[in-house]
Amino acid sequence: MSRNEPAKPSNFIREMVLEDLRTNRFGGKVITRFPPEPNGYLHIGHAKAICIDFGLAQEFGGRCHLRYDDTNPTKESTEYVEAIKADVRWLGFDWGEHLYYASDYFEQLYEWAAELIKAGRAYVDDLPQEEMREYRGTLTEPGRESPSRNRSVDANLDLFKRMRDGEFEEGTKTLRAKIDMASGNLNLRDPVMYRIRKVPHHRTGEKWCIYPTYDWAHGQSDSIEGITHSICTLEYEDHRPLYDWFLAELGIHHPQQIEFARLSLSHTVMSKRMLLELVEEGRVSGWDDPRMPTLAGLRRRGYTPEAIRDFCERIGVAKADNVVDIAHLEHCLRDDLNRRAERRMAVLRPLRLVIENYPEGKVEEMEGVNNPEDSSMGTRRLPFSRILYIEQDDFRESPPPKYFRLAPGAEVRLRYAYIVKCTGVLKERSTGEIVEVRCTYDPATIGGDAKGRKVKGTIHWVSAAHAVEAEVRLYDHLFLKPRPDEEEDWKTCLNPDSLQVLTGCKLEPSLKGDAPGSRYQFERQGYFCVDSKDSRPGHPVFNRTVGLRDTWAKIERAEGG
RNA sequence: UGGGAGAUCGUCUAGCGGUAGGACGCGUGGCUCUGGACCACGUAGCGGGGGUUCGAAUCCUCCUCUCCCAGCCA
16 A cells, blocks of 8 residues: 555465465465474474464465374374474464374374275385385485385285284384385385384374374375465475375375475574584573573573564575574564563672762662653653662773763763762772772752753663662573584584673662563663573572674774774 | 575575565664664675577576485484
8 A cells, every 4th residue: 555665575485375366276275284293392493484384374364283293103292292382372373273183194094005005006015124225226326126016905905904903023014105116206216104113102102003104194184184285394395296196196185285495593503403412411401591592492581472473574485595694583582672671770790889979878769761662661760879880881990982981080871860970989909900989970960861961971770779689691692603503513613601690780679579581671781581490589580682782892892892 | 427496785585578676784874861772874686608588687598506305204
């Protein structure tokens, strides 16, 4: 409608769906699914897939199923099932009644497999694993047909039944599709449909000892659920011919598989293997360590689902390999938190500031706005007194050029309070360390009104007598290099300062006893949240979610400071 | 050297034969009781060679480079 509105960015998947809608290919329906294997935690890469799967369904008035691809009982557990549900919900999506498990379809899958056997399209193979590999050939040489390949239908049926009945040991038999051992696509060289695993399944228990492979289970599960668009990542591209083959042979509802490029993020790793290694070696405190790219980690770090969804929208969807700069994610976060987080004052590295001409014992209450972006968020009272804490960084004995903060003889505004002028410092005799800054205040400037004076700097403060003590954890990128997995040894570029723990931080009293997860902007510093695991009454712990943009730090860095 | 896919500002992404646009980042300026936010401006790109066309990022062709596949993982 409005001509200035930039066109909503589309992507190739949306356009394919639109085209299918136009041609009425699936009767006007859009049914997608998010199909995690319950064998690990979801990360930001999954969030992209979730946003695409659920987002498309939402957009076109369809629905998206949550379906667990639980075909490999040796790796899966209900613990992951629950964690994944929680993460998807937290991200803001709802599968309604449509929670499914591939394991619900085991019986149907078995029947269809028998059907393929009867059609001469599948056979029981005796080849052990290593031999099967040899028979498969290589990327450049065709494979050879297994000696079992031309068994009779009856023999195959009988053997298959006995596989199910547990007559054979693990690894001694498989059911394979009979396709083409010479295909250039290795997936078509008689792929395995069933393998024997004499292990209980987290849902079917002891009922089965043969389990379908991904290739055999996935497309058929999609079909059963009436999925129209089966969206997955690029590595499944050459599985599509097999996906299509099974469905065509069975003559059942045939969804469209569409592949997109998975998300990579700079300054972190996303592979399950690497994340697991970080956890197991204690490089991080767990899957929900705030430095982890897992949804659990991001949540604990203080990320909002809105910011993550916005990010997924902004990065787009395409087929080219990509690595998105983590700064992009952080931008989306700040953008969201700036609008929603209440402001607070907190001194992370305290330095005593004594106002020499302010009466001892006097306490005034200053009014601070909770969010300058949204006046409906109200105001709060801040106790002010003679002895305050300010940030160590906000005082320099010999200030560099363009330093707007406190320095001997300089004036600065104490946010929401008074203009003060520095009169001197107290140092620790032996070390020369500055332990206290002295100043005088101008009573006429109450509330921070500079009365027409040009006071360039405004700093935050906390009244010493009223301060709440807290531990603050400063998090930074987990890796120093943008692409750790491209280093000789990815762990050599782990950021040794990815976590800095500060104790004895001084918070304004309104922060006392806040609920875990509460998010704030600590003015001039960044966004912080109450840690959901370690914070407790009497010992608050805050996590830095992300810092504010810091132009001054940039200037200092540029000048070699 | 088999099969599949891909290549557009530093990064992500649009473009569908008609002026290469947006976002992030970066830079400059403005504004500001957060050196935040916000506003304005700027920076910078079609992998290469041929061809078709009045006109090519887009169509054809050859080449180069990158990614995926040899699990009874997903």
